[in-house]
Amino acid sequence: MPDQSVPDQSVPDESLRAHMSPEEFRRQGHATIDWIADYWASLDGLPVRAQVAPGDVRGLLPPSAPESPEPFDAVLADLDRVVVPGLTHWQHPRFFAYFPANSSPAAILGDLVSSGIGAQGMIWATSPAVTEVEQVVLDWLAEALGLPEAYRSDGPGGGVIQDTASTATFTALLSALHRASGGAVRRSGVGGTRWRVYGSTQAHSSLVKAAMMAGLGEDAVRTIDVDASTQAMDVDALRDALLEDVEAGLRPVMVHVAAGSTSTGAMDDVAAVAEVVREWGVWVHVDAAWAGVAAVCPEHRGHLAGVEAADSFVTNPHKWLLTTFDCSTFWVRDRAALTGALSILPEYLRNAATESGEVVDYRDWHPQLGRRFRAVKLWAVLRTYGLEGLRAHVRSGVALAARVADLVSADDRWELVTEPSLSLVVFRLRAGDEETMAAMEAVNASGEAYLSHTTVEGRAAIRLAVGSWRTTQADVDRAWAALQDAAAGQGG
Amino acid sequence: MPDQSVPDQSVPDESLRAHMSPEEFRRQGHATIDWIADYWASLDGLPVRAQVAPGDVRGLLPPSAPESPEPFDAVLADLDRVVVPGLTHWQHPRFFAYFPANSSPAAILGDLVSSGIGAQGMIWATSPAVTEVEQVVLDWLAEALGLPEAYRSDGPGGGVIQDTASTATFTALLSALHRASGGAVRRSGVGGTRWRVYGSTQAHSSLVKAAMMAGLGEDAVRTIDVDASTQAMDVDALRDALLEDVEAGLRPVMVHVAAGSTSTGAMDDVAAVAEVVREWGVWVHVDAAWAGVAAVCPEHRGHLAGVEAADSFVTNPHKWLLTTFDCSTFWVRDRAALTGALSILPEYLRNAATESGEVVDYRDWHPQLGRRFRAVKLWAVLRTYGLEGLRAHVRSGVALAARVADLVSADDRWELVTEPSLSLVVFRLRAGDEETMAAMEAVNASGEAYLSHTTVEGRAAIRLAVGSWRTTQADVDRAWAALQDAAAGQGG
Numbered sequence: 001m002p003d004q005s006v007p008d009q010s011v012p013d014e015s016l017r018a019h020m021s022p023e024e025f026r027r028q029g030h031a032t033i034d035w036i037a038d039y040w041a042s043l044d045g046l047p048v049r050a051q052v053a054p055g056d057v058r059g060l061l062p063p064s065a066p067e068s069p070e071p072f073d074a075v076l077a078d079l080d081r082v083v084v085p086g087l088t089h090w091q092h093p094r095f096f097a098y099f100p101a102n103s104s105p106a107a108i109l110g111d112l113v114s115s116g117i118g119a120q121g122m123i124w125a126t127s128p129a130v131t132e133v134e135q136v137v138l139d140w141l142a143e144a145l146g147l148p149e150a151y152r153s154d155g156p157g158g159g160v161i162q163d164t165a166s167t168a169t170f171t172a173l174l175s176a177l178h179r180a181s182g183g184a185v186r187r188s189g190v191g192g193t194r195w196r197v198y199g200s201t202q203a204h205s206s207l208v209k210a211a212m213m214a215g216l217g218e219d220a221v222r223t224i225d226v227d228a229s230t231q232a233m234d235v236d237a238l239r240d241a242l243l244e245d246v247e248a249g250l251r252p253v254m255v256h257v258a259a260g261s262t263s264t265g266a267m268d269d270v271a272a273v274a275e276v277v278r279e280w281g282v283w284v285h286v287d288a289a290w291a292g293v294a295a296v297c298p299e300h301r302g303h304l305a306g307v308e309a310a311d312s313f314v315t316n317p318h319k320w321l322l323t324t325f326d327c328s329t330f331w332v333r334d335r336a337a338l339t340g341a342l343s344i345l346p347e348y349l350r351n352a353a354t355e356s357g358e359v360v361d362y363r364d365w366h367p368q369l370g371r372r373f374r375a376v377k378l379w380a381v382l383r384t385y386g387l388e389g390l391r392a393h394v395r396s397g398v399a400l401a402a403r404v405a406d407l408v409s410a411d412d413r414w415e416l417v418t419e420p421s422l423s424l425v426v427f428r429l430r431a432g433d434e435e436t437m438a439a440m441e442a443v444n445a446s447g448e449a450y451l452s453h454t455t456v457e458g459r460a461a462i463r464l465a466v467g468s469w470r471t472t473q474a475d476v477d478r479a480w481a482a483l484q485d486a487a488a489g490q491g492g
Numbered sequence: 493m494p495d496q497s498v499p500d501q502s503v504p505d506e507s508l509r510a511h512m513s514p515e516e517f518r519r520q521g522h523a524t525i526d527w528i529a530d531y532w533a534s535l536d537g538l539p540v541r542a543q544v545a546p547g548d549v550r551g552l553l554p555p556s557a558p559e560s561p562e563p564f565d566a567v568l569a570d571l572d573r574v575v576v577p578g579l580t581h582w583q584h585p586r587f588f589a590y591f592p593a594n595s596s597p598a599a600i601l602g603d604l605v606s607s608g609i610g611a612q613g614m615i616w617a618t619s620p621a622v623t624e625v626e627q628v629v630l631d632w633l634a635e636a637l638g639l640p641e642a643y644r645s646d647g648p649g650g651g652v653i654q655d656t657a658s659t660a661t662f663t664a665l666l667s668a669l670h671r672a673s674g675g676a677v678r679r680s681g682v683g684g685t686r687w688r689v690y691g692s693t694q695a696h697s698s699l700v701k702a703a704m705m706a707g708l709g710e711d712a713v714r715t716i717d718v719d720a721s722t723q724a725m726d727v728d729a730l731r732d733a734l735l736e737d738v739e740a741g742l743r744p745v746m747v748h749v750a751a752g753s754t755s756t757g758a759m760d761d762v763a764a765v766a767e768v769v770r771e772w773g774v775w776v777h778v779d780a781a782w783a784g785v786a787a788v789c790p791e792h793r794g795h796l797a798g799v800e801a802a803d804s805f806v807t808n809p810h811k812w813l814l815t816t817f818d819c820s821t822f823w824v825r826d827r828a829a830l831t832g833a834l835s836i837l838p839e840y841l842r843n844a845a846t847e848s849g850e851v852v853d854y855r856d857w858h859p860q861l862g863r864r865f866r867a868v869k870l871w872a873v874l875r876t877y878g879l880e881g882l883r884a885h886v887r888s889g890v891a892l893a894a895r896v897a898d899l900v901s902a903d904d905r906w907e908l909v910t911e912p913s914l915s916l917v918v919f920r921l922r923a924g925d926e927e928t929m930a931a932m933e934a935v936n937a938s939g940e941a942y943l944s945h946t947t948v949e950g951r952a953a954i955r956l957a958v959g960s961w962r963t964t965q966a967d968v969d970r971a972w973a974a975l976q977d978a979a980a981g982q983g984g
Contacts, residue, residue: 116527132548455839463840
């Protein structure tokens, strides 16, 4: 028993009163769930794009935090007053911009469980289930996508949930540098070697950002031309670049393969790229952030042909696989390169399980130390949809995009810029760039639908990406009708 | 209207059936809230540390994802069967290991709202409220912590929510390199200059990891000795190291100031460090991951004296300020260095608001591109606790730690290793290292409480950090009673 001579500390009672009681948590929790259901129900009637000007939202908020507690109801009420008008609604059925960011009901509840458990899985020992459920769920997904056996947790590789594909690409680059340098980069940095990283002109901007963050600088990224019609990397040009760079004393370390580019969904040829870079031992990183999850459908797996030769692979269930942001699934063929680049073991994290070598400590798989139990939401999605439900979701997106492509092709004011890629359609007004951009802006400003743009071979184009779990054919048709009106407004 | 000549696509009906109906979402959502409330209610009777062996959890799961959908109830049931036994319960009232990771009810519901909204705030235009609420909430917190005016969003600096302090420290280093190189690092990398980074021997391991990731290598980090009694950085030793390095042609770029070290809560002297490094233009990064939030109490602000001279500052509301992981608040004095290091503008993100310069695009403030609406949970915490509720929470932790320190001091088998630092107490058995570690392991194995260890001046010590919102004096006393039993078992 505690020494009775030590008096009680005067612990302020209000510290306990300030927390919600269990009953209050249940009541407010149910109210929050209902708020979300009501918000979703309201979406169809709301403009997709926020209609506010810079500063409008902040102008509705007081300049300082309150001194005294406010009820949670006040926060919920301010969601409607302050937040909702300032949102562009990513869960809206007519959100077709960028790529989707799906927040399915099952994923949301899975993530809610993670918050409630509040476990921190930086190492196996700090909550074994956080690590082991993640390993199992990533093995499930690797199998469902037809990824190589080597990526499974019982092989030399393994999977981990990263926050975003940007982080996965950065991590891949660090792993590549570690392997190429035999560990020297970890100890003494990247200086002294003129490293070179490759990606097509259509590679995601996170490749350049990764090179900047890794200390190589943006000049270390050599961009490779693409085929004008497919927008896929010209593999012959890659070979020429490698030969030239090696000749010049540069050291190729990683190639980024876009399996579904952001601009047009272009698919680099994984197998051909891997074959070209093989003799120099270049790390092959496949960035399938959006398109990778489509491989749950056997008929949408072709773009991953050759992935067995890849050293790492990333795809985002938080894009098109119904899993709440953030959930970017990343696999490596050899986890030793990854943990070699990132492991750190301070005294306070030493423990018997780690020293036994029987467990995985995920802190060595990403830049961060702390980590959330993100596997729960993916587990909930895989189970409550089942693989057949996920396939149906992907097929629905592909079918609706095909419908848009048909509508574009049937209207001679418009033209497809590239062949549709899965659920992404890229098109423009034949009239020209200004007319195309004006038509898109008119639709976005109307709030009827929300689209984003790109440039392809120097000309402006509209991107329409289907993916929300709430999108139906009627939504696609409404977006098309709005585009037709806008085109008419452009004299199209 | 759509061209009637384009036939309907055969969109599979099951793609819609697979999603939860609104009614089902409400029902399952309420059930999930209730599961969390029940889980919390059960914690007091559960062992704090997981009692499983490696592989136990994964052994309970099937090898593949299901083909057909399962009801969400099955997931909830498996939480009890598979997950809970494999958890170390971070929300347990007798979790005293590492630092706390608080998941208060208000924060959980705030984060649930973020999931339901599912907005992606990579740039202002993709959902203005995501950016503006974050700016306002970080201004509120900066004011509440007494941070410099320059950190506010209406000044030259500003704040952003990072996932973890590791990322914040890495980001600070990238900003420091950008400023020191006049932008050359961004373009051509870190090679060619022999950069040097400084931190005490007690600096968090993320400093070394940041140097590794930034391409400097671990050898670029020079560790500075600490005062044996306070464990704070020896500022004279820092000055000597800088002089020696500059003389040797090295280029000092950043100093890490621990305002609350992980091991013992040691406080480096921010003002003195800043004064020493000033003449070389070294970036001063204050890592107050755990202790920084205590500054909501004016009487616990002393360790931040001199912070007006810091270039960047990080503290984690997800540690001790009742906000669900992840929420690491990071401020810089000059946002130009930060965005200069990290900005990227691909075509598809170009927009009028960005080009106007009137808005902040947070994608340029961190390694990731995509970002969640994490400000909602912090907003919910600040409002529903109010500053007085937050102060009461911090004071409760400090008072309970003081009680533990009194109990240690009153028992001559034990001794304090350092003076208590806020809510952290570090102590050991006088009998020796083995006895100390065995006592801690006995308590951890019993499940009665969970503690972690460190070494101080080469000797083992137990750390007890108070911080959970569920911890009362009775919990602290039970942990102490368990330690006394364990000490007796060690012949203490």
